Each structure stands twice: as C-alpha cells, then as structure tokens.
Amino acid sequence: MHFDPAVLVDYWPLLLQGAWLTLQVAAMALVIGYVAGIAVALIALMPGWLPRLVTGCYVEILRNIPFIIILFVVYYGLPFWGIRLPATLVGTVALALFASAYYAEIVRAAILALPRGQFESARAIGMSPMSAMWHVVAPQILRTLVPPSTNMTLTMMKESSVLSSITVPELTYQSLVVQGNTFAPFEVFAAVASIYWLIAALIAEVSRRLERRVGAVQAEATSRNRIADRYLSLVARRS
Amino acid sequence: MSAAPVLRVSNLTKRFHGVTALDQVYLDVHAGEIVALIGPSGCGKSTLLRCLTWLEQPDDGFIEVAGKPLGRELMPGGVVRRQSRRQIDALRPQVGIVFQQFQLWPHMTALENVVRPQIVVLGRPRAEATRRGTELLTRLGLADRIDRHPHALSGGQKQRVAIARALAMDPALMLFDEPTSALDPELVGEVLAVLRSLAGIGMTMLVVTHEIGFAASLADRIAFMDHGRILEEGPARDIMAAPKEPRLKSFLDLVRTDRRIARTTANPTE
Numbered sequence: 001m002h003f004d005p006a007v008l009v010d011y012w013p014l015l016l017q018g019a020w021l022t023l024q025v026a027a028m029a030l031v032i033g034y035v036a037g038i039a040v041a042l043i044a045l046m047p048g049w050l051p052r053l054v055t056g057c058y059v060e061i062l063r064n065i066p067f068i069i070i071l072f073v074v075y076y077g078l079p080f081w082g083i084r085l086p087a088t089l090v091g092t093v094a095l096a097l098f099a100s101a102y103y104a105e106i107v108r109a110a111i112l113a114l115p116r117g118q119f120e121s122a123r124a125i126g127m128s129p130m131s132a133m134w135h136v137v138a139p140q141i142l143r144t145l146v147p148p149s150t151n152m153t154l155t156m157m158k159e160s161s162v163l164s165s166i167t168v169p170e171l172t173y174q175s176l177v178v179q180g181n182t183f184a185p186f187e188v189f190a191a192v193a194s195i196y197w198l199i200a201a202l203i204a205e206v207s208r209r210l211e212r213r214v215g216a217v218q219a220e221a222t223s224r225n226r227i228a229d230r231y232l233s234l235v236a237r238r239s
Numbered sequence: 240m241s242a243a244p245v246l247r248v249s250n251l252t253k254r255f256h257g258v259t260a261l262d263q264v265y266l267d268v269h270a271g272e273i274v275a276l277i278g279p280s281g282c283g284k285s286t287l288l289r290c291l292t293w294l295e296q297p298d299d300g301f302i303e304v305a306g307k308p309l310g311r312e313l314m315p316g317g318v319v320r321r322q323s324r325r326q327i328d329a330l331r332p333q334v335g336i337v338f339q340q341f342q343l344w345p346h347m348t349a350l351e352n353v354v355r356p357q358i359v360v361l362g363r364p365r366a367e368a369t370r371r372g373t374e375l376l377t378r379l380g381l382a383d384r385i386d387r388h389p390h391a392l393s394g395g396q397k398q399r400v401a402i403a404r405a406l407a408m409d410p411a412l413m414l415f416d417e418p419t420s421a422l423d424p425e426l427v428g429e430v431l432a433v434l435r436s437l438a439g440i441g442m443t444m445l446v447v448t449h450e451i452g453f454a455a456s457l458a459d460r461i462a463f464m465d466h467g468r469i470l471e472e473g474p475a476r477d478i479m480a481a482p483k484e485p486r487l488k489s490f491l492d493l494v495r496t497d498r499r500i501a502r503t504t505a506n507p508t509e
Contacts, residue, residue: 121342124292125408126331126360128324135355139346 005187011178018174019195025092025170026157026199032096033156034149037103042133044108055104062101068162070098075166091163099156106148110141142214150207154200161196171195243306244269245412245443246291251300253286253467260286261297262467268412273434273444275458275475277451279490283467284447285339288414291445292336293327304333305411332360335405336414339421341397343389349376349400350385353407361408368407375403379433394422395429402433406442413437415446419453431457451494455479463487 008015044055062070074094078085114137122132164173175192179185246268253261260283268274276284289295291302293310302309309330314320343352353372357363363371376385379399389397398418405413418434419427427450434457437444448454454461455475462472463484471484482488 115342117338117340117342118344120294121336121338122344122356123328124294124331124334124336125356125404126328127356128328131359135359136344140344 003187004184005191007182007184007187008178008191011182011188014174014178015171015191015195018169018171019199021088021169022157022160022171022196023199025088025095025160025163025168026153026203028092029095029099029156029160030153032093033099034103036096036100038107040100040104041107041111044104045111059101059104062098067095067098067159068165070094071162071166087163087166088168091160091166091168095156095160095163098159099152102152102155103149106145106152107141110144111137113144114140143211146207146211146214150204153203153207157199157203158196242270244303245272245305246445247301247303248287248291249301249303251287251290251297251302253283253290253295253297259467261290264300264464264467264469266462266469266472268443268445270443271438271441272460273438273446273458274460274462275454276445276447276462276464277449277454277490278464280449282464284449284464285416286467287464288336288416288445288447291414292331292334304330307333309334328360332356332408333411334414335408335410335412337398337401337405337416337418339416339418341389341401341421343397343400343404345389348386348388349381349392349396352389352400353404356404357407371407372403375406376400379403395426398422398430399433402437406437411443413442413444415444415448417448418446419448419450427453449494451479451491463490465490 040055040058043051046052065073071091071094074097075087075090078090111133118136118140119132122136123129127135160170161172163170164176167173171192175188179188182188244267246266248264248266251261251264252259262283264283264287266274266287276287278284286295290297291309296310301311301313307330308322310322310327312320312322343349344355347355350369350372353375354365354368357368357371358365373382373385376382376399379402381396381399381403384392384396384400389400392400398421402413415434418430422430431453434444434446446454446457458475460472461475461478462469463478463482463486464470465486471478471482471487478487479491482491
C-alpha cells in the first residue's frame with residue numbers, strides 16, 4: 001500500500017463543490033449568527049433581571065450542548081411541528097444558532113469593557129440607547145471584536161463538518177462519498193484537511209485585513225498623544 | 240425673582256440599597272444664576288447631578304427644567320406619572336452636563352464631538368451643525384484644534400470641547416461636575432475664566448465642587464450639602480463670611496486649614 005494522490009484526479013470537482021458549500025454555509029452562519037448575537041447581547045444589557053435571565057439561558061443552553069446534538073435536536077425536532085426544510089437550510093440555521101451564543105458573549109464583553117461614561121454621556125445629551133450604541137459605543141469596540149470573532153468563526157467553520165451527518169453535501173460529506181468510491185481514505189482525508197486549512201487561512205487573512213482597516217481608524221483616535229504627535233511632526237519635517 | 244426658576248428640584252430623594260444618597264433635596268436655580276454646590280465627598284453632590292440628567296432615577300420628588308417636568312410629573316388629581324423614555328430623552332438636551340472626566344468620544348474629532356449630537360438628537364442639517372460647532376469652539380479658543388482627536392488635546396482643551404458639545408444643544412441649564420478636579424492646579428484660573436464667560440452670555444449654571452475658593456469666586460449663591468441634604472444655602476458672600484450651620488462651619492474650617500497647610504509646606508519661608 002502506498003500513497004497515491006492520483007486516485008483523486010476524477011473526484012476533484014466533487015471536493016471543490018463540497019468546499020464551496022462549506023464556505024457558503026459558514027458565511028451565512030456568520031452573518032445570521034452575528035446579527036442574532038448582537039441582538040442577544042443588546043437584550044442582555046437592558047435594565048432589569050428578566051432580559052438577563054432569558055439571554056443567559058439562551059447562551060448557557062447553546063454553549064453547554066455539543067453541536068452535533070443541537071443539530072439533531074433542530075433537524076429531527078422541526079418535523080414534529082410539521083416543518084420540513086432542506087437539510088442545508090436547517091444545518092446552516094443550527095450552525096448560526098450555535099455560533100450566535102458565542103458571538104453574543106463576545107459583543108457583550110466588548111461593550112462592558114468600554115467605560116460606562118461613554119454610553120452615559122451620549123444618553124445624557126439626549127441620544128436614544130440605540131443611537132448611543134451606534135454613534136458612540138460601536139465604533140469604539142469594532143477593533144476589540146475582530147480577534148475573538150475570528151476565533152469563533154474558525155471554530156464554527158470547522159464545526160460545519162458535522163453537517164455531513166444530516167446529509168448536507170459540504171466538504172466532509174463529499175469526502176466520505178469520494179472515499180467510498182476510491183477506497184483511498186488517507187489520500188482523500190489528507191486532501192480534505194488541506195482544503196479546510198486553506199479555507200481557515202482565507203478567513204484569517206480576511207480578518208487580518210479587517211483588523212488593519214478598523215485599526216487604522218482607531219489608532220488615529222486613541223494611540224497618538226501630544227508627545228508622539230510632536231515627534232512625528234519633527235520626523236516628517238526632516239524627511 | 241418672579242420668573243419661574245430654570246431648575247426647580249423639590250423633595251428629591253434617592254436611595255442605594257437602603258443607603259440614602261439624597262434626602263429630600265430642594266433647590267431652585269434662576270435664570271442667569273451660578274449656583275455652587277459644595278460639601279464633603281460622598282455627600283450626594285454627584286448623585287444629584289446624575290439625577291438631574293436622569294442617569295440615575297430618583298426614588299421620590301420632582302425635577303422641573305425651564306418649567307417642564309423631567310422624569311416624573313404630577314397629574315391632576317395628585318397622580319404621579321412616570322414619563323416615557325422618549326419624553327425624557329427629548330428634554331435631556333435642555334440640561335447640558337460637563338462630566339468630571341469630560342467623556343469626549345475618542346473616535347471623533349473635537350468638531351465631530353460637537354456636531355454629531357446636534358445632528359442625531361436635534362436633527363440639524365450637518366452644514367448648520369458644523370457652522371454652530373465651529374463657532375462655539377472658536378469662541379472657546381479652540382479654532383486651531385477642531386480637527387484634533389481628544390487624545391491630542393490637553394485636559395483644559397478637552398474640557399472646553401465638552402463645554403462646547405453641551406452648549407451646542409442650546410441648553411437652558413449647564414451642570415458641571417467638579418470642573419477643577421481633573422485638571423492641573425494652575426489651570427483653575429482658566430476654568431474660572433471660561434465659566435465666567437458663560438455667565439457673561441447669561442448661561443444658568445449649577446457647579447458641583449469641593450474647592451471652596453473656586454466656589455466663592457465664581458458663584459452667586461452657594462448651597463452646602465452633607466449626608467444627602469442641603470443644609471444651608473444663600474448668597475456666596477454670606478455663606479463664606481458667616482456660616483450658620485455648624486457642619487458647614489467645621490467643613491469650611493477644615494478646608495481652610497488644609498489650604499494653609501498646603502501653602503506653608505509648599506512655601507516654608509512664608
């Protein structure tokens with residue numbers, strides 16, 4: 001028995017189709033999950049004990065159950081209510097649900113880390129809570145959001161391989177198909193591992209660029225002080 | 240004075256977990272008047288300002304700004320009605336506050352700090368808001384600083400941006416929380432000049448401070464607060480020269496001795 005990648009030649013299109021679907025599912029779950037996460041975080045910060053209790057339960061339940069079980073509960077639970085949806089849709093929603101709990105905690109922590117006076121000064125001048133969040137809080141937490149959100153997105157993308165167990169034809173599912181046809185599991189999974197790695201590297205690169213862009217805006221606002229300004233102006237004059 | 244006061248506080252009470260921070264506070268501030276609120280730390284001065292901006296909800300009592308009730312109103316038949324968040328937000332621009340730490344928004348330039356709330360809260364067009372912001376910052380001596388971010392400004396400059404931000408909302412009343420405490424001591428004169436210039440244009444002000452000298456040289460009236468109550472109030476000169484309340488006397492003695500000690504240690508030959 002020897003390593004023979006040539007057996008994959010006929011099956012590349014299948015793996016690429018799977019990779020493309022993985023990317024699409026992860027992107028959709030990122031968008032839906034982040035929107036839900038922001039909503040949960042904002043509700044969690046509302047005054048009173050009830051919003052905190054409800055969102056706390058939401059986050060705890062989703063974080064303390066293995067993703068594959070969440071997936072099965074959603075996938076096999078929906079038909080109980082007479083709802084039949086395509087597996088890909090159900091899988092994407094389950095993935096978004098799973099990620100939203102973590103995104104919510106990331107957003108909540110970032111908001112809480114900002115000095116309270118920032119929000120209060122916006123409220124005291126007459127901005128509504130949403131305006132204060134939008135104009136004053138959000139621009140200041142963008143940069144702190146990027147690294148932990150990237151981590152979670154990478155985890156979520158990798159976790160999407162679990163969707164193969166409900167027949168979503170994403171990368172892992174396709175690799176199982178190819179493996180069944182070629183009887184060359186090592187070659188197939190080595191190739192699939194490389195593709196996952198590529199997708200992860202792509203996400204990390206997008207995040208790096210995003211961080212640099214948001215960072216550039218914020219660096220101007222926060223890191224420069226008068227001494228640095230003076231120094232920079234002297235250096236600039238010289239050159 | 241016959242006209243209705245710009246600020247009328249009556250029976251204002253605030254408790255934190257059983258501790259009474261404000262205990263039936265009554266205070267009137269009339270148009271064009273500067274009132275200094277003095278007292279030892281923890282006496283409730285800052286809590287009062289937070290209640291006046293509704294950042295803290297008082298448990299009892301009423302606040303009236305320019306004749307309109309804020310937060311809670313008395314309906315015919317003696318029913319007390321809590322105002323909606325929208326109603327309160329609509330009144331908030333009427334009360335300008337300059338926080339102890341200024342709380343400028345670091346991601347915006349000085350000008351944008353002044354312009355953005357006008358657009359968001361008052362719905363002014365950007366051009367008009369910019370014109371008004373530039374005019375205010377120029378009047379406060381910051382014409383060459385309008386494009387700087389707060390981190391490139393000195394403490395005194397930040398404070399003036401914060402003042403401009405509040406003034407741009409055309410408030411009926413300005414509140415200052417310890418305007419001298421976050422600045423270097425030698426800037427106290429500068430703050431005094433800025434606040435006097437506001438008085439010059441007829442602005443009504445309530446200034447919380449624990450600097451007696453500052454209060455005495457700025458205010459028309461002084462109110463002394465301790466343990467959540469206003470114990471004595473009156474014209475600044477009378478309060479300083481002949482305090483009646485024993486606690487105010489001992490407070491003034493204490494602060495004055497402190498100052499004498501500070502001066503002699505700084506200047507031992509004196």
